Amino acid sequence: MVLEILTYPDPRLRLKAKPAAQVGGAELKTFAKDMIETMYESHGIGLAATQVGRDVRCLVVDTRPHTEDGAVDVEAMTELERVVVQPLVVFNPEITKTEGKTTYEEGCLSVPTFYETVERFEYIEMNYVDVDGKKQSLKVDGLLAICLQHEMDHLEGKLFIDRLSFVKSNRIKTKIKKSGYPTPEEAREERQRVKAARAAAKLADAE
Numbered sequence: 544m545v546l547e548i549l550t551y552p553d554p555r556l557r558l559k560a561k562p563a564a565q566v567g568g569a570e571l572k573t574f575a576k577d578m579i580e581t582m583y584e585s586h587g588i589g590l591a592a593t594q595v596g597r598d599v600r601c602l603v604v605d606t607r608p609h610t611e612d613g614a615v616d617v618e619a620m621t622e623l624e625r626v627v628v629q630p631l632v633v634f635n636p637e638i639t640k641t642e643g644k645t646t647y648e649e650g651c652l653s654v655p656t657f658y659e660t661v662e663r664f665e666y667i668e669m670n671y672v673d674v675d676g677k678k679q680s681l682k683v684d685g686l687l688a689i690c691l692q693h694e695m696d697h698l699e700g701k702l703f704i705d706r707l708s709f710v711k712s713n714r715i716k717t718k719i720k721k722s723g724y725p726t727p728e729e730a731r732e733e734r735q736r737v738k739a740a741r742a743a744a745k746l747a748d749a750e
């Protein structure tokens with residue numbers, strides 16, 4: 544079953560999720576399945592329970608890259624990413640170790656059409672409970688590590704747009720509250736406008 548995804552500024556995105564009890568039970572198994580289905584249907588790489596209006600510590604991710612013919616592009620994954628079976632269902636995650644910093648241009652299904660560069664840990668170790676209720680741990684880097692940190696933020700009521708500079712964050716929040724989200728058509732036009740403006744600026748600079 545595809546679930547409805549909440550978008551900023553929905554106040555339910557600000558709730559702190561509670562630890563999941565009875566992980567491995569039928570109800571949470573069905574919920575995890577629905578989360579994965581919802582993520583795939585929206586072409587997302589990660590989804591947290593908070594985004595579908597449930598305050599339970601659960602998230603799903605599938606950051607595997609694909610080649611043009613649709614196959615998983617193992618070459619484009621890090622060695623640590625290759626070891627993790629995806630889609631991955633995570634209950635009650637706890638980060639136990641971090642190393643380094645990295646940046647990535649992130650998006651979010653709850654802030655559609657907006658993309659900004661965010662800083663995260665480069666490498667993480669994490670304890671969690673799997674969909675069968677079994678304790679697990681993982682060590683990962685790459686996009687998978689970035690995505691897990693983004694989804695864990697959701698469980699704390701935090702969005703990637705909260706991690707930008709004060710000016711950038713407020714500009715985006717004000718714009719959304721005032722005008723809502725652009726349609727996919729409008730988003731495409733905006734990207735073209737920015738591209739043309741950049742090209743014009745580059746030409747003027749060369750003179």
Ligand code: QAP
Nearest residue numbers: 587588589649650651652655656690693
């Ligand atoms: C979080 O985000 C993430 O704006 C997952 O129009 C993203 O799946 C973590 C999406 C990047 C790390 C890096 C966003 C789909 C999907 C949109 C997503 C949109 C359609 C976002």
Ligand code: CO
Nearest residue numbers: 650651652653
């Ligand atoms: Co998100």
